[in-house]
Amino acid sequence: MQQAAVKKIGIGIGADTEKVIDSVCRVSVPCDIVCYSRPGIATVPAGHPRIRMAESETPESALVSDLMTGAIDAAVRGTLPANATLQALRAAAGVNHLERIALLETAGGKKFLLAPVGIDEGWTVADKLALIRKGRLIARRFGLPEKVGVLSGGRFGDIGRHARVDRSMAEAELVARLGDAVHYEILIEDAIESCGLIIAPDGISGNLVFRTLAFLGAGHGHGAPVVNIDRIFVDTSRASPDFTNALLLAASLLE
Structure with missing residues (x-):
């Protein structure tokens, strides 16, 4: 019987090179990891044969292109610039906006999904219903309650x-x-007690909830999968302390 090919996850390196390299060296996933960066800004330490570099003058375009062609099976933005990377992803996927559902964790260790988290997302009833449908599938995959709080x-x-x-x-x-x-x-504060997915009133308030919890409230953002494209792309904040959880999230979505 032919052995299944090893899955590949790409991650972007823009700023904070050492933080990304440290994350890929520490994470334990059954996948090869490809790091996308500009030439000469990062190297993989010896002893990590399943990690390699892919250098490009436009690493955000290279990451997206490889994701769309199947050269890699999932992608994590890492520390690549948001505007250029997400613009490349929108263009390649043929959508005019991206819908993301963030996996968050409170300072007390409570995990939950939150959407919308982009200021241009979730502004209509139809948008919110689509996020609920897709969010329930993610909640089920991660063992979170499928109950939704609006x-x-x-x-x-x-x-x-x-x-x-x-x-x-x-x-x-x-x-x-x-x-x-x-x-x-x-x-x-009541919704989070029993809900695995919380739907904010709009993208602005959702973004504020995310930023307040992650950057002021001692919580954590583990990444936000894009749910309106047919590829696995986990968006991240460059301010994240590390990217191990985002890589684990991408690997889990590949299962």
Whole structure:
């Protein structure tokens, strides 16, 4: 019987070279790892035969191209610049925007999925319902509760205080009903107790939740898979302390 080919995960190196190299050397995944960088900025220490460099003057384009052609099976942005990398991914995948679902962890060790997390994502009821469908599949894969909590801009007692809050709550009620989810009003602290996926009112508030937890609240962002393309791409923040969890996330999605 022919042995199955070893899967390959690509990761980008822009800034913080040592942080990425340290992550790929420490992580334990059943995959080869290809590091994409500009020429001469990084080397792999001896003793890591399953890690190799792929140098290019435009590593973000090389990473995306290899992902789309199948030269690698999954990709992690690492520390490549967000704008250039995600623009290349949008163009190659033929989509006008990317939908991401972030795997987060509180300071107390509670893991959950959050979407939308991009400021141009999740602005319509249809967008949120699509994120719920795709998020439930990811939650199941990672052993998280499939219960979904939908957030809005206030509590029921706040109705009438501002038209924007009223619209937010009405939309959350609709999304919860159509998506077989629970509307938790603005009470994210209650939603996280039993929900594996939390849907923010919009991409701005979702991005703020992510940044507050990861950069101010001693929590962790483990990466955000893009869910509206037919390839595995895990987006990351260059401010992440390391990328081992993002690589583990990519490897898990390959299973």
